[in-house]
Amino acid sequence: MENSNVFGVVLAGGKGTRMGNVEKPKQFMEIGGKPILIHTIEKFVLNTEFEQVLVLSPKQWIKHTEDLIRRYIPTRDRIVVIEGGTTRNETIMNSIAYIEQQGRLNEDTVIVTHDSVRPFLTYRILEENIRYAREYGACDTVIAATDTIVESRDRASITDIPDRSTMYQGQTPQSFKAMHLRTLYQSLTEEEKQILTDACKILVIKGEQVHLVEGEVSNIKITYPYDLRVAEALLGGK
16 A cells, blocks of 8 residues: 555535535535545545545535544544635645645556545445556546436527437546646636536546546435435445
8 A cells, every 4th residue: 555646535625505505514414323424435444545535625614524534433544634625626636736745746646536425436436446547547437327318508498419328427436647637737728627517527628538437326426405315215225
């Protein structure tokens, strides 16, 4: 592990506005008796390939996050909580800057970035992300689209119905060679940065290959109140 040079990057910057009238970000809501974020961090801690697991949090929630980790995770020597950025990609850049400050950033450094509110990722998904990021430089966890995808540019009528057999739904982790990702991100225009929805799009804009990792239908993102009930049911079934 000493030379593994692989870092987990748990993105806990969301405010959870779609969860309705809740007083705290959704990653702190509980399923199965403990916060969603803790379930997610535990999956990373189980994998010994990670040199460190970086948890990126809004500034005002850093202490709360550290308190929760102390309370729930006994082997926490590899976990570090640091401040996130204003956007998803700026948050990822903060994680790379932290790795660089530790003197651990080089051409082969891999970051495995993951939504804090996807607590059901599997050991296999993490393993394949690490392997493919090393091999291809970048990878994205996806599942084949089961529903027909309908495009509407005016949000009122159908513009296109693309061939479903070529469509996938994006999940996380998304994993990268960290230095290369940062170089590409810094080369984008401000306009290009505005249209980014996730980190993989940085490579897509630049015409670079992003390898696919097969996700799991159960690797759900907890976004709406309904998802909390699904998550409880998934935990009950384990």
